[in-house]
Amino acid sequence: MLELQELKVHFRVSGRGMRKAVVAAVNGVSLTVAKGDALGLVGESGSGKTTVGKALLHLVPITDGRILIDGEDMSTLNGDRERKLRRTAQMIFQDPHSALNPRMSIERSVAEPLILHTGLRGAALRRRVSELFEIVGLPSEFLRRYSHELSGGQKQRVCIARAIALNPALLILDEPTSALDVSVQSQILEFLRSLQRDMHLTYLFISHNLAVVRYLCNQIAVMYLGEIVEQGPTEAVFRQPRHPYTQALLRAVPYPQAVQPDRGPPLLGDIPSPIDLPAGCSFYSRCPVRIEGTCERIAPPPVRISHDQFVHCHLASGAI
Amino acid sequence: MTNAPLLSIQDFSLEFDTFDGVYKAIDHVSFDLVKGESLGIVGETGCGKSVTAKSILGLLPSPPARVRSGRILYDNEDLLQANDSRMRAIRGSDIAMIFQDPMTYLNPVFSIGVQLIDVIRAHDRHRPVADRKTRRQAREYAVEMLRKVHLPNPEHQLDSYPYQLSGGMRQRVLIAMALSGKPKILIADEPTTALDVTIQAQILDLIKELIEEFELSLVLISHDLGVVASICDRVIVMYAGQVVEDVKVKILFDHPAHPYTQGLLAAVPHPGRPDDALSGIPGSLPNLLDPPKGCRFRMRCGKAHAACEDAPSLLRLSEDQSAACWLHFEAAHA
Numbered sequence: 035m036l037e038l039q040e041l042k043v044h045f046r047v048s049g050r051g052m053r054k055a056v057v058a059a060v061n062g063v064s065l066t067v068a069k070g071d072a073l074g075l076v077g078e079s080g081s082g083k084t085t086v087g088k089a090l091l092h093l094v095p096i097t098d099g100r101i102l103i104d105g106e107d108m109s110t111l112n113g114d115r116e117r118k119l120r121r122t123a124q125m126i127f128q129d130p131h132s133a134l135n136p137r138m139s140i141e142r143s144v145a146e147p148l149i150l151h152t153g154l155r156g157a158a159l160r161r162r163v164s165e166l167f168e169i170v171g172l173p174s175e176f177l178r179r180y181s182h183e184l185s186g187g188q189k190q191r192v193c194i195a196r197a198i199a200l201n202p203a204l205l206i207l208d209e210p211t212s213a214l215d216v217s218v219q220s221q222i223l224e225f226l227r228s229l230q231r232d233m234h235l236t237y238l239f240i241s242h243n244l245a246v247v248r249y250l251c252n253q254i255a256v257m258y259l260g261e262i263v264e265q266g267p268t269e270a271v272f273r274q275p276r277h278p279y280t281q282a283l284l285r286a287v288p289y290p291q292a293v294q295p296d297r298g299p300p301l302l303g304d305i306p307s308p309i310d311l312p313a314g315c316s317f318y319s320r321c322p323v324r325i326e327g328t329c330e331r332i333a334p335p336p337v338r339i340s341h342d343q344f345v346h347c348h349l350a351s352g353a354i
Numbered sequence: 355m356t357n358a359p360l361l362s363i364q365d366f367s368l369e370f371d372t373f374d375g376v377y378k379a380i381d382h383v384s385f386d387l388v389k390g391e392s393l394g395i396v397g398e399t400g401c402g403k404s405v406t407a408k409s410i411l412g413l414l415p416s417p418p419a420r421v422r423s424g425r426i427l428y429d430n431e432d433l434l435q436a437n438d439s440r441m442r443a444i445r446g447s448d449i450a451m452i453f454q455d456p457m458t459y460l461n462p463v464f465s466i467g468v469q470l471i472d473v474i475r476a477h478d479r480h481r482p483v484a485d486r487k488t489r490r491q492a493r494e495y496a497v498e499m500l501r502k503v504h505l506p507n508p509e510h511q512l513d514s515y516p517y518q519l520s521g522g523m524r525q526r527v528l529i530a531m532a533l534s535g536k537p538k539i540l541i542a543d544e545p546t547t548a549l550d551v552t553i554q555a556q557i558l559d560l561i562k563e564l565i566e567e568f569e570l571s572l573v574l575i576s577h578d579l580g581v582v583a584s585i586c587d588r589v590i591v592m593y594a595g596q597v598v599e600d601v602k603v604k605i606l607f608d609h610p611a612h613p614y615t616q617g618l619l620a621a622v623p624h625p626g627r628p629d630d631a632l633s634g635i636p637g638s639l640p641n642l643l644d645p646p647k648g649c650r651f652r653m654r655c656g657k658a659h660a661a662c663e664d665a666p667s668l669l670r671l672s673e674d675q676s677a678a679c680w681l682h683f684e685a686a687h688a
Contacts, residue, residue: 078550185638215398216577220621221634242550245625249632269628286555287625288580292604295626300555304520 041099061260074247077257130189187218266343359386366424394586446535456524467512522553611677
C-alpha cells in the first residue's frame with residue numbers, strides 16, 4: 035500500500051547571529067506498509083516521526099527519496115496526482131481543536147472534502163454527511179454546532195469523519211489520542227480499531243505511547259534522530275527488542291500495576307540535535323552497549339532478523 | 355513513618371466566579387499526607403487535582419477563586435488563614451511545587467544561575483541576617499543544588515539560558531529551585547507529562563532519589579496510572595471535584611473499589627498486556643457550573659441505582675482503602 039524509499043526531509047535553518055545549518059529531520063527512512071496493516075511509528079519528540087507523516091502528504095517539502103502509494107510514485111506532484119493523493123491518503127492530527135475551522139459548522143467541515151472532490155451537492159451531500167456522523171458515533175443534532183461547543187473526544191470524531199469522507203485507503207494518524215483524557219482515549223482507540231476493520235483501511239499510526247501502539251498496531255517501526263532503528267511485527271519487537279534504543283524505550287514505560295518490573299538504570303542523556311549529525315550510528319552518544327571505534331564511525335546497515343524484522347545495529351550484525 | 359499527618363486537608367471546597375456562573379471546582383475534599391509518604395492524586399482533566407494542589411500553596415488568585423469551606427492544616431497551622439508574608443515564608447521553605455511545563459516557569463531572558471541564585475537569596479530573607487549567604491556562597495550553593503539534580507557540568511550551566519536546555523534538563527533546574535529552600539513537602543503537578551518516556555524515567559528516578567536524600571513527603575499529581583504506580587505509596591482518585599477513592603497503591607490495581615476507578619483502570623491500555631480488552635467510560639464529565647445532585651458519577655456508572663440520587667460519603671473499607679460509593683455501604687449493612 036505504502037512504500038518509502040530513502041525518504042529525506044532536510045530543513046535549512048538560519049537567522050540573525052546564527053550560522054546556516056541543515057536540520058536532518060528525516061534522514062533516509064525506508065518503510066513498507068502492506069494493505070490492511072496498522073504500522074505504529076514510534077519515537078521520542080524530535081525523532082522525525084511527525085515529519086514522515088507530513089512528508090507523505092507533501093505537507094512539508096521532500097528533499098530526497100521516493101514515496102509510492104498503491105504502487106504509484108507520489109514523490110512529486112502535479113494537479114492530477116495531488117487530487118488522487120488527497121483522496122487516497124488522509125491525515126488526522128493530534129489536536130482536533132486546531133484542526134477544525136472555528137467559523138465553520140462541523141457539518142460544513144465534514145462536507146468540505148466532499149464538495150471539493152465529488153459532485154455531491156444539496157440533499158445528497160447532507161445525506162452523506164449524516165451517514166458519516168453516524169459512522170463516527172456523533173448524534174445528528176450536532177450537525178449545526180461549531181467546534182467550540184464540542185468536547186475533545188467529539189472534535190476528534192469530527193476530524194475522523196472528515197478524513198474518511200472520501201473513502202481513503204490510507205489514514206495517517208498523528209498522535210490522535212494524546213490530547214484526550216484516558217476514558218475518552220479508549221473510546222477513540224476502540225473506534226479506530228473497528229473502523230479499520232470495517233473500511234479495510236491501512237494505518238500509519240504515529241505515537242510516542244507504546245501501550246497504545248501495542249493495542250492498535252500489528253507492525254511497528256522505531257525512529258531515532260530521523261532514522262528507523264528497528265522495525266517488525268509489534269509482538270515480536272515487544273517480546274524481544276533487538277536495538278538498544280528499542281530496549282531502553284520499552285523498559286522506560288511505567289506499568290499501571292502495583293509492582294513494577296525491574297527496569298535497570300534508565301537511558302542517560304537527551305536526544306542530540308539533528309543539526310550536523312554524527313557520521314556513525316545516531317544512537318552512539320546514549321548507547322549503553324556501544325562499540326568504541328566502530329559505532330561512532332560507521333552507520334550500521336540494516337540487519338534482517340526474520341523475514342519482516344530489521345534492526346540497524348552493529349551488535350546484531352555479528353560482524354564485529 | 356509516624357501517623358500524625360504532616361498536611362491535612364479537611365472538608366475543603368472551592369469555587370470560581372465565571373461569566374457563566376459559579377464553577378464549583380472542589381467539593382468537600384478531605385485527605386491527609388503523612389510524613390515520608392508519597393501520595394498520588396489522579397483523575398481526568400477538570401477533576402480538580404491541580405486546583406487542590408495550587409490551593410495548598412495559595413497560588414490561586416482570589417477573585418475569581420473563592421474558598422467555600424474547610425481547612426488546610428500544615429503543622430497545625432491553617433494555611434487558608436495565613437497572610438501573604440506568612441505564605442511567602444512557607445512557599446519553598448516548607449512546601450515547594452514543580453509543574454508540568456518547565457519552560458513556562460523559567461524566565462527566558464535570565465540565565466539559569468541568575469534565577470536559581472535569586473530563589474536561594476529569597477529564601478534567605480526569612481532568616482536572621484547572620485545566617486544569610488553571601489553572593490559567593492549562594493552561587494556555590496546553586497552549583498551544589500544543580501549537582502544534586504545531576505545536571506551535567508553545573509558550573510558551566512549556571513550561565514545557560516532556558517532555551518539552551520532540553521525539557522528534561524529544565525525540569526531538573528526547576529527541581530533544584532524547588533528543593534533549594536529545603537522543603538518538607540514537594541508538590542509535583544504532572545512533572546513528567548511534557549517529557550519523553552526515557553527522560554520521564556530519568557526524572558522519576560531522580561525524584562525517588564531526592565525523596566530519600568531530602569526526607570521529602572511527596573504529592574504527585576498525574577493522569578498516568580503507571581507513573582503513580584512507580585513512585586507513590588497511596589493514591590487519591592478524584593472525579594468532578596470530589597475524592598471518590600483513597601487507596602494504597604498495592605491494592606489499587608487489583609481491587610479498585612469505586613466504579614470510576616475501575617473504569618479508569620479498564621480504559622488504559624497496559625503496555626505489557628496487549629490482549630486485555632479496553633473499555634471506555636461512556637459519556638463525559640458533568641458540568642460543574644451546575645453539578646448533578648447525588649453521586650456525580652451516577653450518569654456514567656453501570657451500577658447506578660436508586661440510592662445514588664443521594665451523595666455518598668467516603669466509607670472506610672479497610673485500613674488501606676476508602677471509597678465513596680453506595681454499593682459498599684449496602685454491602686457493609688447487608
